[in-house]
Amino acid sequence: MAEPLLAIDRLDVFHGDFQALYGVEAEIAAGEMVAVIGANGAGKTTLLSALAGLLPRPAAAIRWQGSPIGALRADRVARLGIALVPEGRLLFPSLTIEENLIIGGRMGRRGPWGLEAVYRLFPILRERRAFAPAQLSGGQQQMAAIGRALMANPALILIDEISLGLAPVVVRQLYEVLPAIVGEGMAAIVVEQDTSRALSVSRRFYCLQEGRVALAGASGSVTREAIGRAYFGV
Amino acid sequence: MDVTRASRLTRLAGIAGLLLVVLLALAPWWAGRADLRLLGEVFLYMALATLWNLLAGYAGLVSVGQQAYVGLGGYLLFALTILAGLPVPLALPLVLAAGAVVAVPVALLIFRLRGAYFAIGSWVIAEVFRLVAAQVAALGGGSGASLPPAVVRTLAEGRDLREAMAYWLAFGLATAVLAAAVAILRSRHGLALTAIRDNELAAKSLGIDIWRTKLLVYVAVGALTALAGALIFLQKLRISPDAAFAVNDWTAFVIFIVVIGGIGTLEGPILGTLVFFALRETMADLGTIYLIALGAVAIAVMLKAPQGLWGLIRARTGAELFPLSRKVTGIPSGS
Amino acid sequence: MEWVNAVLQGTLLGGLYALFAAGLSLIFGVMRLVNIAHGDLIVLAAYLALSITAGFGLHPLLALLLVVPAMGLLGYALQRGLINFTMGGDILPPLLVTFGLSVIIQNGLLMGYTADPQKLQAGALETASLTLLGLTAGVLPLLTFALAVAVIGALQWMFYRTAMGRAFRATSDRQDVALLMGLNRAHVFGLAMALSLAVTAIAGVLLGIRTGFDPAGGGARLIFGFEAVIIGGLGNLWGTLAGGVILGIAQAIGGQIHPGLQILAGHLVFLAVLAVRPRGLFPKMEG
Numbered sequence: 001m002a003e004p005l006l007a008i009d010r011l012d013v014f015h016g017d018f019q020a021l022y023g024v025e026a027e028i029a030a031g032e033m034v035a036v037i038g039a040n041g042a043g044k045t046t047l048l049s050a051l052a053g054l055l056p057r058p059a060a061a062i063r064w065q066g067s068p069i070g071a072l073r074a075d076r077v078a079r080l081g082i083a084l085v086p087e088g089r090l091l092f093p094s095l096t097i098e099e100n101l102i103i104g105g106r107m108g109r110r111g112p113w114g115l116e117a118v119y120r121l122f123p124i125l126r127e128r129r130a131f132a133p134a135q136l137s138g139g140q141q142q143m144a145a146i147g148r149a150l151m152a153n154p155a156l157i158l159i160d161e162i163s164l165g166l167a168p169v170v171v172r173q174l175y176e177v178l179p180a181i182v183g184e185g186m187a188a189i190v191v192e193q194d195t196s197r198a199l200s201v202s203r204r205f206y207c208l209q210e211g212r213v214a215l216a217g218a219s220g221s222v223t224r225e226a227i228g229r230a231y232f233g234v
Numbered sequence: 235m236d237v238t239r240a241s242r243l244t245r246l247a248g249i250a251g252l253l254l255v256v257l258l259a260l261a262p263w264w265a266g267r268a269d270l271r272l273l274g275e276v277f278l279y280m281a282l283a284t285l286w287n288l289l290a291g292y293a294g295l296v297s298v299g300q301q302a303y304v305g306l307g308g309y310l311l312f313a314l315t316i317l318a319g320l321p322v323p324l325a326l327p328l329v330l331a332a333g334a335v336v337a338v339p340v341a342l343l344i345f346r347l348r349g350a351y352f353a354i355g356s357w358v359i360a361e362v363f364r365l366v367a368a369q370v371a372a373l374g375g376g377s378g379a380s381l382p383p384a385v386v387r388t389l390a391e392g393r394d395l396r397e398a399m400a401y402w403l404a405f406g407l408a409t410a411v412l413a414a415a416v417a418i419l420r421s422r423h424g425l426a427l428t429a430i431r432d433n434e435l436a437a438k439s440l441g442i443d444i445w446r447t448k449l450l451v452y453v454a455v456g457a458l459t460a461l462a463g464a465l466i467f468l469q470k471l472r473i474s475p476d477a478a479f480a481v482n483d484w485t486a487f488v489i490f491i492v493v494i495g496g497i498g499t500l501e502g503p504i505l506g507t508l509v510f511f512a513l514r515e516t517m518a519d520l521g522t523i524y525l526i527a528l529g530a531v532a533i534a535v536m537l538k539a540p541q542g543l544w545g546l547i548r549a550r551t552g553a554e555l556f557p558l559s560r561k562v563t564g565i566p567s568g569s
Numbered sequence: 570m571e572w573v574n575a576v577l578q579g580t581l582l583g584g585l586y587a588l589f590a591a592g593l594s595l596i597f598g599v600m601r602l603v604n605i606a607h608g609d610l611i612v613l614a615a616y617l618a619l620s621i622t623a624g625f626g627l628h629p630l631l632a633l634l635l636v637v638p639a640m641g642l643l644g645y646a647l648q649r650g651l652i653n654f655t656m657g658g659d660i661l662p663p664l665l666v667t668f669g670l671s672v673i674i675q676n677g678l679l680m681g682y683t684a685d686p687q688k689l690q691a692g693a694l695e696t697a698s699l700t701l702l703g704l705t706a707g708v709l710p711l712l713t714f715a716l717a718v719a720v721i722g723a724l725q726w727m728f729y730r731t732a733m734g735r736a737f738r739a740t741s742d743r744q745d746v747a748l749l750m751g752l753n754r755a756h757v758f759g760l761a762m763a764l765s766l767a768v769t770a771i772a773g774v775l776l777g778i779r780t781g782f783d784p785a786g787g788g789a790r791l792i793f794g795f796e797a798v799i800i801g802g803l804g805n806l807w808g809t810l811a812g813g814v815i816l817g818i819a820q821a822i823g824g825q826i827h828p829g830l831q832i833l834a835g836h837l838v839f840l841a842v843l844a845v846r847p848r849g850l851f852p853k854m855e856g
Contacts, residue, residue, distance in 0.1 A: 052749060053748070054745055054748070054749075073748065073753075074745070074748035074749060075748045075749075075750075075751045075752055075753045075754075078748070078749050078750065078751040079751050083749070084749050086746060086749070090743055090746045092738065092739045092742040092743060092746065092747075093742055094738045094741070094742050095735060095738055095739060095742070099735055102732075102735065103735050103736070103739055103750050104750060106732060106735075106736075106750060106751065106752075107750075107751040148750075152750075152751075290661065296660060296661055296664055298605070298664070298668065343840060343843060343844055344843075346843055346844075346847035347799075347843070347847070349601075349603075349660045350602075350603035350660050350663070350664055351603065351795075351799065353603070353605075353660075353664055354603060354605075354791070354792065354795045355799075355843070357788075357792060358792055358795075358796065358836055358839060358840070359840075361789075361792060361832075361836055362833065362836045362837070362840070365829075365832055365833040365836070366833070368829065369829050369833075481788055482672060482675075486668055486671070486672055489665060489668060490665075490669070490672075493661075493665055497661070521680075522676040522677075522679050522680050523676075523680070525672055525676045526672070526673050526676045526677060526680075528672070529668075529669040529670070529671075529672035529673040529676075530669065530673060532665060532668075532669045533651070533665070533666050533669040533670070536655070536661075536662050536665045536666055536669075537651075537654050537655070537662070537666070540662065
């Protein structure tokens with residue numbers, strides 16, 4: 001079997017004294033879209049932060065194309081081609097929208113994404129490119145945050161709570177463009193509380209419950225009941 | 235079950251401390267004149283260090299302008315005795331009071347600055363005091379003044395008694411400052427301070443009036459620092475704006491002492507003062523190298539052992555000499 | 570007329586203070602660091618220029634070609650080798666460490682150069698002056714002011730128009746998200762300190778030509794710079810220039826009233842601004 005793009009092996013993550021993840025095992029292949037679902041506090045955001053290098057984690061627990069990357073600082077992880085769209089968007093408030101995009105592309109990785117491509121994907125950002133992030137709606141900010149991550153031409157994009165706090169129409173719009181993004185050969189891990197939406201766009205899923213993988217499988221064949229049990233642990 | 239602050243060690247330390255206090259109070263009978271002066275200086279630095287530690291280590295007010303109060307106290311002593319003709323014993327309590335009175339408006343002004351900017355703002359205040367002092371022609375302006383023998387005699391007749399008095403004042407101040415620090419930290423305000431230091435936001439949500447507590451500490455520390463300044467220049471007998479308001483002597487070294495000893499503990503500044511004088515007395519011949527070493531040691535401690543020497547000792551042994559932290563004792567076993 | 574003249578001289582002096590302040594303003598903007606040794610580094614730059622002019626027989630302004638990169642390198646090394654290890658949430662470690670640096674630099678200079686005041690010899694530049702409309706201004710103060718405007722304009726351009734400026738602002742905004750952009754925080758901070766000390770080098774050389782210096786003079790320079798930053802408003806570089814000018818004018822007018830009032834008047838104006846507008850006159854950033 002070919003080496004997966006990213007392999008997670010017995011990943012334990014702590015917030016100080018509090019253990020947030022227990023022996024998480026998962027993997028993702030190049031170009032694949034995987035959903036991570038679970039209730040509030042199940043450890044979804046912690047998992048993405050750990051993958052992006054923002055939290056301390058065991059050096060050998062995360063392998064990128066076969067090499068351990070658990071000891072790398074977040075900026076090194078980013079240079080490998082792993083981009084995070086953080087929960088709450090977290091655009092740089094003192095940079096304009098266009099500057100936020102440009103800084104996302106500063107590592108100079110080659111690929112299909114550039115300012116033009118992002119503006120084609122989200123035309124509203126072109127109109128608002130000279131605005132400060134605070135002047136944009138939540139949905140537009142989310143577009144800018146996704147655009148900023150795409151600008152890095154990552155091999156793997158991690159998207160945290162894409163729909164959090166957004167109007168349903170905006171959420172639908174964002175989910176419509178997701179396949180186009182992954183269609184470019186990029187792998188994606190999408191963290192989502194809206195289970196059915198997450199399952200509908202992904203090929204496989206992992207369901208976290210209290211820091212552990214409670215269920216994993218193909219998104220198309222899982223039953224509502226199985227998800228419910230894994231979600232709430234009943 | 236009982237909640238207590240005392241442990242066997244603090245009780246032992248209490249007894250040993252009492253013996254030490256008696257021994258040190260008798261120093262004029264067993265120490266030579268030079269040693270007595272050195273001891274007096276040690277105690278004044280110990281007082282300054284304990285006061286700065288209260289300010290920065292407990293109230294989170296990192297000031298680099300405490301030389302303002304040292305100089306103020308010194309100049310007030312000279313003004314009250316030379317210009318107003320008061321005897322030294324009467325001037326000293328007035329210095330203490332004046333220190334508090336001056337500290338209030340200063341606090342109102344510089345409390346508007348936060349963090350490191352508060353620090354430099356406090357330094358600006360000290361510079362203002364220095365420049366004002368340099369304008370006081372009656373006290374020699376920029377070149378300063380000496381305490382006339384007639385004034386010095388109001389402290390005590392005879393040189394030996396005077397030296398002893400100066401020593402006792404220094405020793406008394408250090409003991410009083412330590413006792414006051416223990417009292418403040420054991421009081422309701424002390425609890426509030428600890429809460430503020432650990433988490434300002436949480437303290438606020440508990441309804442602690444942070445601003446008032448900080449003001450109280452700032453004013454008390456200002457008053458006592460002014461008194462320390464008066465005693466320092468009573469010992470030196472000579473004052474000038476540059477010496478009285480020297481940032482290195484009265485703030486930088488004091489901060490180094492506290493950090494090397496262990497900030498946020500009562501034992502730290504005492505230990506730090508002893509280290510400071512040990513370094514000074516052994517390396518004085520090397521001149522400025524000793525100051526460079528002091529700065530380097532302080533940097534190294536801050537980076538490698540931010541809890542200071544006492545923090546290292548406490549981590550190894552769990553020792554605590556002052557009965558501050560509460561311990562629950564007498565829990566029936568098995569419960 | 571002598572009052573108008575005082576205002577003019579004060580304005581030009583403000584250029585020097587703005588140069589003291591620009592480096593402070595920059596590193597505060599990027600990493601919220603207040604460098605207590607800033608003034609001592611200005612004095613160190615002046616001594617460096619002194620050795621270079623003496624060693625190579627160069628004019629002090631030409632010595633800048635060596636002093637500026639040397640101070641920049643020193644800044645990068647200091648930041649990466651020392652100050653970065655203090656950059657957590659607590660304000661005490663950076664304060665204490667830069668205070669320690671301050672004492673080390675002062676005493677190091679004392680050992681190397683003695684306590685005697687020194688001056689950089691700039692020949693005719695020191696005494697040359699221009700007269701216009703009955704007002705006379707020295708060429709050196711005019712040059713200093715022009716350099717201050719140029720330096721602040723360049724910093725402003727760098728901050729808002731270049732990739733490095735974007736990196737500075739992004740790191741200042743959100744350090745952890747900046748990491749996600751592949752920005753190495755330690756390196757970004759190192760660059761900011763390098764730039765800060767490069768500006769410090771210019772300030773030090775101009776100070777050395779203008780008034781002379783001694784190892785103990787750093788504290789006053791730090792305070793003047795700090796006052797200019799606060800008067801102008803945190804995070805606003807042009808505000809820092811305005812703050813420097815206000816400080817310079819206050820000192821010049823104070824000195825005109827009574828020579829002993831010169832420095833004091835500057836401090837009093839600073840305290841007055843603090844009392845009335847604690848965030849400065851032209852604030853841009855949360856303190």
